[in-house]
Amino acid sequence: xxxEICNKEHDGSFQSGRFCSIECKTKFIVNxxxxxxxxxxxxxxxxxxxxxxxxxxxxxxxxxIIETERKNKKYNCEVCNNVHNxxxxSGRFCSxxxxxxFSSNNNRKExxxxxxxxxxxxxxxxxxxIKIIKYCISCNQHIESRSKYCKDCxxxxxxxxxxKKLNINDTNLKIANNKSLKLLxxxxxxxxxxxxxxxxxxxxxxxxxxxxxxxxxxxxxELGESISLSYKNGKSNPKxxxxxxxxxxxxxxxxxxxxxxxxxxxxxxxxxxxxxxxxVENIRIRYYDSIEQKERTSIPDFYxxxxxxxxxxxxxYTINVQNMKDKFKEYKKLGYKTKLILEGKDVIx
Numbered sequence: 001x002x003x004e005i006c007n008k009e010h011d012g013s014f015q016s017g018r019f020c021s022i023e024c025k026t027k028f029i030v031n032x033x034x035x036x037x038x039x040x041x042x043x044x045x046x047x048x049x050x051x052x053x054x055x056x057x058x059x060x061x062x063x064x065i066i067e068t069e070r071k072n073k074k075y076n077c078e079v080c081n082n083v084h085n086x087x088x089x090s091g092r093f094c095s096x097x098x099x100x101x102f103s104s105n106n107n108r109k110e111x112x113x114x115x116x117x118x119x120x121x122x123x124x125x126x127x128x129x130i131k132i133i134k135y136c137i138s139c140n141q142h143i144e145s146r147s148k149y150c151k152d153c154x155x156x157x158x159x160x161x162x163x164k165k166l167n168i169n170d171t172n173l174k175i176a177n178n179k180s181l182k183l184l185x186x187x188x189x190x191x192x193x194x195x196x197x198x199x200x201x202x203x204x205x206x207x208x209x210x211x212x213x214x215x216x217x218x219x220x221x222e223l224g225e226s227i228s229l230s231y232k233n234g235k236s237n238p239k240x241x242x243x244x245x246x247x248x249x250x251x252x253x254x255x256x257x258x259x260x261x262x263x264x265x266x267x268x269x270x271x272x273x274x275x276x277x278x279x280v281e282n283i284r285i286r287y288y289d290s291i292e293q294k295e296r297t298s299i300p301d302f303y304x305x306x307x308x309x310x311x312x313x314x315x316x317y318t319i320n321v322q323n324m325k326d327k328f329k330e331y332k333k334l335g336y337k338t339k340l341i342l343e344g345k346d347v348i349x
Contacts, residue, residue, distance in 0.1 A: 001017055003018075003019050003020040003021075003024050004018050004019060004024070004028065005019060005024035005025075005027050005028055006020065006024055008020050036049055036050070037049070037050040038050070039053055041053075041056060041057075041060075043060050044060070070085075070086060071085060073085075073086065074086075075091050075092075075094075077092075077093050077094040077095075077098050078092050078093060078098075078102060079093060079094075079098035079099075079101050079102050080094065080098055082094050136148070136149050136150040136153055137149065138150070138153040138157075138171060138172055138173045138174070139152070139153055139172050139173070139174055141153075149173070152174055153172075153173040153174060155215070156173040156174070156176070156177045157173060159177070159180070159208075159212060160173070160176075162180060162204060162208055162212065163176045163177075163179075163180050165202050165203055165204055166179075166180050166183055166184075166202060166204075168180050168183075177216075180212075181212075181216055181218075184198070184209065184212070184213070185218070187201075188209075188213075188220075192229050192233060194226065194229075194230070194235075195209055195210070195220075228296060228297045229297075233284065245261060245262040245265060246258070246259060246260045246261065247259065249265060249268055251268070251271075251272060251278070252271075252272040252275050253275075253277065257279075257280040258280065258281070259280065260301075261313065261315070263313045263314075263315065263341065263343070263344055264280075264301060264302075264313050266344060267302065267311070267313055267341060268280075268302075271302075271304075276304060276306065276307075277304065277305055277306055278302050278303065278304050278305075279302070279303045279305065280301065280302060280303075281299050281300070281301065282303055283299070283300055283303050283310070284297050284298070284299055285297070285298045285299075285300070285327075285330055285331065285334065286298075286330075287326055287327050287329070287330035288326060288330070289323065289326055290322060290326050291320075291322055291323060291326075298327045298330070300312060300327075300331070301313045307337060308335070308336060308337055309336065309337040309338070309339055310331050310336045310337070310338055310339070311338075311339045311340075311341065312324065312327070312338075312339070312340050312341070313341045314340070314341070314342055315342070315343055316342070316343060319342060321349070324340065324349055325349060328340075328349060
């Protein structure tokens with residue numbers, strides 16, 4: 001086979017076989033676009049592409065046929081029965097006078113029955129205009145609009161799928177909304193679940209819960225508060241930071257713990273030598289930070305269950321004395337014994 005652009009012999013495996021490669025096909029398309037000819041139509045005066053001229057002329061031929069058929073066709077007026085060409089209106093009447101006679105009081109009953117369904121809140125019965133009384137399909141409240149729901153229920157009709165996923169089957173959307181709102185608030189604020197956990201539990205999209213709370217005037221937690229709660233509930237730990245020795249350590253009773261400084265490694269070895277049971281960053285305690293004047297979550301470095309003691313290990317670089325006092329105050333309130341190790345030495349605070 002020969003290529004239509006470069007005249008090279010080829011096996012015809014490229015697409016339809018007209019060209020040997022994509023480059024030749026591209027050249028053909030570009031040349032075709034550049035060489036388009038426009039011809040002026042004799043009937044409408046428009047400039048038409050040469051290859052579309054035949055189709056355009058066929059369109060004119062069909063249009064003229066339809067127009068001639070309509071001119072030749074005769075219509076009977078529904079009022080005066082006169083024969084006319086159908087040029088007035090839809091062709092049912094010969095003139096405006098006949099159209100107005102048809103819609104007069106003699107035929108008003110027929111006209112009213114046709115349009116009664118389209119009128120807002122009214123219907124016609126034996127020529128009498130009667131107001132239609134409508135009720136909300138959700139709460140049975142009287143409504144005057146064409147909607148199926150009242151104004152209050154209309155706000156929540158888009159959340160019916162959400163109500164079903166929460167196993168709330170009330171037909172009254174106001175009651176269903178109150179129940180679902182109460183349930184989600186308990187899960188989010190009381191049980192301290194995240195949006196991801198709510199999604200996994202009920203199969204709800206994150207944006208659905210977000211916009212649902214927003215519509216009901218409830219604001220979500222800020223990022224800092226969410227991170228603090230994840231620390232508190234043991235869902236995550238603070239990320240490693242700083243140029244300190246850190247890594248996993250095997251305890252004397254074959255547990256794997258993650259330590260974040262050389263001081264923690266030294267203290268863990270001492271506990272291993274004496275075979276004292278200990279846990280690392282396993283407890284979360286809420287305390288009031290007097291410097292930042294807000295509640296925060298503390299994660300003690302070590303917990304010794306047999307002694308009921310919380311141990312904090314710090315260096316001169318990381319110690320914040322006032323913050324440590326705030327933490328120890330809360331630890332003691334909860335009945336824990338406390339210990340601070342600063343630069344490898346026990347310190348009373």
